[in-house]
Amino acid sequence: MSGTQFRQLLKREFEERKRRNPRYSLRAFAAFLNTDHSTLSQIFRGKRKFTTDQIRRWGKKVGMSREEVAAYVAAQHVPDPSVVKRQEQLRHWTAEALAIVTDRRHWQILRLSGKRGFQGDCRWLAEQMGIGVDDVNVAMSRLLRLGLLEIGKAGTWKALLGSGRVTEKEFLRRALIRVRELAAEDGVELRERTIHSSH
């Protein structure tokens, strides 16, 4: 929230005062709040954030109860939904990249899908790999999400790894490039040294 709602409340209070007295100025409202008008102007334009102390003092000035002030102070510490969304996207793509790096099951599924005698049955895959069916399905879903595996209408499994002979190391490289490309579509930049959101 980062003070958005408190800013709106102050603006409403200011507009109400102007409605009652058209000559009422921002300078007069700033004086009422015991601050300077440039500070208040920056706050109104979203160029400056509130401090907790300002919310307490100004809330009291405009007639808010202690409980109302407490709600606005608490809201100030809740991140904006846009920030939360960016963090979730960053967490998601980082987790996808790490899963590819740390979990060999992705490679094993693709390798098995190209073997003679392959069965498009997750129970069979689980048995071959010595893991649970849920583990197969989590890895298979990730491969589908990343566009590294295709399961056709006829139930045929096809690894989508590009041309040439693909070793496990090469799979890792191509899979991570794919993760990076998809993350970039979400505005998340995964780099070698830094991971950040480009929004």
Add this chain to the structure above:
Amino acid sequence: MGNPVMQFQILSKSPDATARFYSELFGWSVDANNPLGYREIKTGCGEGIQGGIWPAPAQASNFVQLFVAVEDVAESAKRAQELGAKVIIPPTGLPDGGELAVLHDPEGMSFGLMKKM
């Protein structure tokens, strides 16, 4: 044909625990004896829709998806994209000959398209 909601799907990081909870609470039966190891839920009632449980990856929250029946999964996914949706899992064959796709609607909510055999 119309496009009815065919199925609900619970994505759970602890699918066994989820299956146990809803079975005990509602008396639903859960059967995973199929090629996907998919926990198919039978609510035991002709009313409403049936469902399933799929394992969620560690980084995801638990959530529920609705699957809508369509005639052509690829065509509907394309149309959804034109309307602002994002394809998460492209049209994918199912062992029983059906097909599904998973998308995010323009508000980021996950839903599925399904053609059952």
